[in-house]
Amino acid sequence: MKYFLIFLAVFATFGLFSGASEPVITPLQGTFVEPILQLLHIGNSILFNLCVAYLGSFFFWVLVVQYPEAKRRKLLRDNLSQQYQQFKESVIQVLLWSSVGAHDSQLPKKLCDHVEFRTYFDANGKQRWYDALNGLDTRNDLLQDLLFEMELLASEVSYVLNNVAIQDERVHRSFKLLNENINRLKNSSVYADDPVKYVGNFLWGILARWSFIDGQQQDDFLELMIKKV
Numbered sequence: 001m002k003y004f005l006i007f008l009a010v011f012a013t014f015g016l017f018s019g020a021s022e023p024v025i026t027p028l029q030g031t032f033v034e035p036i037l038q039l040l041h042i043g044n045s046i047l048f049n050l051c052v053a054y055l056g057s058f059f060f061w062v063l064v065v066q067y068p069e070a071k072r073r074k075l076l077r078d079n080l081s082q083q084y085q086q087f088k089e090s091v092i093q094v095l096l097w098s099s100v101g102a103h104d105s106q107l108p109k110k111l112c113d114h115v116e117f118r119t120y121f122d123a124n125g126k127q128r129w130y131d132a133l134n135g136l137d138t139r140n141d142l143l144q145d146l147l148f149e150m151e152l153l154a155s156e157v158s159y160v161l162n163n164v165a166i167q168d169e170r171v172h173r174s175f176k177l178l179n180e181n182i183n184r185l186k187n188s189s190v191y192a193d194d195p196v197k198y199v200g201n202f203l204w205g206i207l208a209r210w211s212f213i214d215g216q217q218q219d220d221f222l223e224l225m226i227k228k229v
């Protein structure tokens with residue numbers, strides 16, 4: 001709809017000049033536009049008035065509706081992007097505490113890169129990754145910290161879904177699926193017998209960009225979806 005309105009605005013602009021009884025305005029004289037306008041010039045006052053009315057409404061819509069909505073959408077998109085980055089850093093920090101204990105304060109941010117993450121946790125037959133999962137098995141408080149970070153991300157996604165009219169069906173479906181997966185991991189009895197296994201699989205898929213169906217992914221799927229908000 002937005003692009004259709006813009007198309008009509010362009011059409012109305014030409015209609016404004018062709019419907020006017022005045023000659024081509026001085027700034028456009030001598031340009032490539034002048035011959036086009038002269039060919040279209042019919043001096044129709046009805047067309048002129050209709051185009052003026054539409055352009056007035058169009059600019060009012062841009063200033064009152066479109067610009068504030070675009071600014072608001074950008075704010076929510078940036079907040080969600082920051083929350084997602086914070087989610088990855090916080091989750092990696094918990095995994096590091098669970099596997100190696102004390103660590104360099106800059107390491108979580110470094111491991112947000114999926115290549116660095118895989119290199120670090122996939123070394124020696126995934127020994128560090130299994131150490132992290134074993135640590136979560138014995139430290140329920142760390143597992144609860146992971147679930148809390150997942151809940152924070154789900155809350156931010158829900159806020160965006162409730163406050164932005166997302167037209168892209170794929171984006172909307174992906175965000176809904178993310179929230180459903182997080183809620184299942186937190187509440188469903190299906191995962192109660194071995195919660196660490198399922199939470200670990202979920203986080204490995206995000207942090208290592210690994211799909212258990214399609215294999216290694218080059219792009220961060222959630223980042224791509226966030227950019228389309």
